[in-house]
Amino acid sequence: MTIVDTAKLPWDQRQRFMLLEARMIWDGQIRVGDLRDAFDISTRKAEKDFQLYRARCPNNLVLDNETGIYRADDRFEPAFLRGTAEEFLTVLRHHDLAQDLPLAMAAGGQVPAETLDLPQREFDVRVLQRIGGAIRERRWLAIEYQSMNRPDPRRLLIAPHSLAYVGRWHARAYSNDHQAFRDFLLSRIIGLPELGEAANIDSDQDWDWRNHVCVRIGPHPQLTDPQKRVVEHDFGMRRGMLEKNLRLALVPYLLKMLNVGRGDVDRPAAEQQIVLLNQAELDAFNRLG
Template sequence: MSDDKPLRWEVRQRLILIEARLIWAGCLTTQDLRGAFGISRSQASKDIALYESLAPDNLQYDLRGRCYRAARSFQPRFLHGTSREFLRALRLFDPESEHPLITLASETAAVELLEMPEREFDVVTLQRVNTAIRERLQLRVDYQSMRVPEPRPLQLSPIALVHTGLRWHLRAFSLSHERFIDVLLSRMRGVPELLDEPAMSADEDWEWKSIVPVRIGAHPGLSAHQRAVIETDYNMQAGVLERRLRIALVPYYLRLMNVGKDDRKRPPEQQQIILLNPEELSELDRLA
């Protein structure tokens, strides 16, 4: 993952594709580089030679397949080689895109992605919200809450944008509510209005600036072999997956991981992971 000297951006992109093909496609030819970047065969050969000089133990030539393959001693240099990187490439796939990893993903036919629908909002909304955060200005928005039947105006002092894994919201102090709240961007009606009023500092938001540990583990009702599989699934260390999170984000993380204070009451085959420190988190106002 480290470089001895800086590489030009376009060269680095070609080296990334070389490594990606070795990791996920299992083979590499000069045509892969030529097709992805529109370069000559000689340039493609030079790129492979450069990669081999930077990572001499990473590839070997397969005479029968007429391609390069990852050697047994392969160690990623430009990527991590994780499933997360592969998933990111698949999510970004666009036939017209010129990103090298997306080019690789386009050849992966036997993969299907099942994802939640995106909560859509106007691009101008995102522009105004980002401007307000960057320039520390207040916003006025018409907001459709599920608690009232009609949209109502809110005056907000924005803190940060948050993606919870499912949707986007704005963390802000609501002058209308006189407290910090989370406002979904997809439920803003019309275009937010920038106000010539200074926004509050994030330091005034205790739930935003305070960090707490969230610990997750395998359900104790599982067998030792089952627990070992779960611990590997979630890359747990010593049987624990720990994340240190802002208090304001803890409820969203628990919802995303489908864990909570009653985990141990559910059958282990249904609730395979549990929240290990519910007592510690239950003392927080947001989780009470």
């Protein structure tokens, strides 16, 4: 893996190197003029950037002397980007809104691609403001909350201490009515919450939030070895396993996202391609219920 000390480089030069690598990843080639035009610098300065980049990452670029085009070497490894699927998706989603960013400039107009995003659970921005204020000032917050267990909204008094995004935004809070720490969906808070008095609630008492556990995922044991290798690569597994260390309170959300839990191995391998490996451990923490 290419190891580059980026801390000693000026910020603007790191940005240009990020664009260079992004173009190599998503377009496979780049010219000196591309870097020059994107950042409005001189040709000489762009040429120096290429010289410095090649000195630091000698195995990444190959120059075609006839065309002046730099192409990616077969040994190419990004040093200023992660080169992950998540990074690529983020760029595709946002390049129209942030065309001045190096990664956005690299992807804009270069890659014919479409993204299908699931609908986001919207919430009133004022709800977020009040929750943020209650967290900072450690105060009670009165909310009207519509759960799916009750036909009508219910007024609750909560003391939030953290926010969590698990496909939807939640507030982690102590509920005075339930006498327990719980998660509250921001999208299900109706109207404007009311800030109350100081809440003498210690968030360290939130055991499920304070403590962590490792969730272990692996390929379905009935898959063939080639199928297992593909699944392992698909999920970024190492030595046949994906390990995610996270707060106990967030475990059920991850399991739901991955569609794993009890009875994984009993389902057809072609449908249930991954399985939860440490069911007993999570069951002991009451995370599978």
